[in-house]
Amino acid sequence: GAGVSQSPSNKVTEKGKDVELRCDPISGHTALYWYRQRLGQGLEFLIYFQGNSAPDKSGLPSDRFSAERTGESVSTLTIQRTQQEDSAVYLCASSVELANTIYFGEGSWLTVV
Amino acid sequence: AQKVTQAQTEISVVEKEDVTLDCVYETRDTTYYLFWYKQPPSGELVFLIRRNSFDEQNEISGRYSWNFQKSTSSFNFTITASQVVDSAVYFCALSEAGSQGNLIFGKGTKLSVKP
Numbered sequence: 001g002a003g004v005s006q007s008p009s010n011k012v013t014e015k016g017k018d019v020e021l022r023c024d025p026i027s028g029h030t031a032l033y034w035y036r037q038r039l040g041q042g043l044e045f046l047i048y049f050q051g052n053s054a055p056d057k058s059g060l061p062s063d064r065f066s067a068e069r070t071g072e073s074v075s076t077l078t079i080q081r082t083q084q085e086d087s088a089v090y091l092c093a094s095s096v097e098l099a100n101t102i103y104f105g106e107g108s109w110l111t112v113v
Numbered sequence: 114a115q116k117v118t119q120a121q122t123e124i125s126v127v128e129k130e131d132v133t134l135d136c137v138y139e140t141r142d143t144t145y146y147l148f149w150y151k152q153p154p155s156g157e158l159v160f161l162i163r164r165n166s167f168d169e170q171n172e173i174s175g176r177y178s179w180n181f182q183k184s185t186s187s188f189n190f191t192i193t194a195s196q197v198v199d200s201a202v203y204f205c206a207l208s209e210a211g212s213q214g215n216l217i218f219g220k221g222t223k224l225s226v227k228p
Contacts, residue, residue: 035218042221043158043216044218045214048214059215102148104159106157107156
């Protein structure tokens with residue numbers, strides 16, 4: 001499809017396990033973002049990648065969170081030793097370049113039990 | 114510090130009414146960008162508008178209009194003749210030139226349009 005693609009769409013995991021969430025941005029978009037949305041809340045910025053520049057990790061809530069991006073394509077958000085407070089929708093987005101229009105994927109619903 | 118405030122948590126209107134969603138922002142930057150997104154019950158965020166700080170012209174797109182006023186740091190969104198399909202959570206967001214990848218979102222306004 002032409003939009004931002006995320007997988008899995010839903011993930012239930014046990015507390016303490018690691019999870020990986022994948023994002024495939026819109027082709028040609030150099031900027032990629034990860035946000036988190038807890039139930040009934042607004043969006044929290046986690047990290048963004050812009051081309052080959054060092055990513056802005058300032059929003060990552062703890063060192064259990066990390067993200068990688070291969071070139072200008074797929075990104076993976078990894079949460080290690082998951083906690084119940086990590087339960088949220090993790091939204092990926094991309095744009096042609098920074099400060100341009102940002103398009104969001106449908107999100108990955110993570111539930112930690 | 115940057116901040117976006119959407120003081121209206123929930124609004125309920127009857128179809129065909131006009132409704133305005135408020136957004137007030139705080140930033141120290143002179144160059145910044147403002148956005149509105151719609152999040153319907155399906156969950157996907159839908160881009161509605163992006164406005165840069167140097168363009169204070171109001172914009173109209175069909176039943177949607179936006180009023181950007183730097184003097185009051187507001188970027189309000191009006192839906193004219195609301196429809197049931199407008200029911201969603203609407204988010205206002207701010208991006209500063211110095212950290213363009215970091216959108217600061219308001220907490221959203223849940224709009225319910227009843228038939």
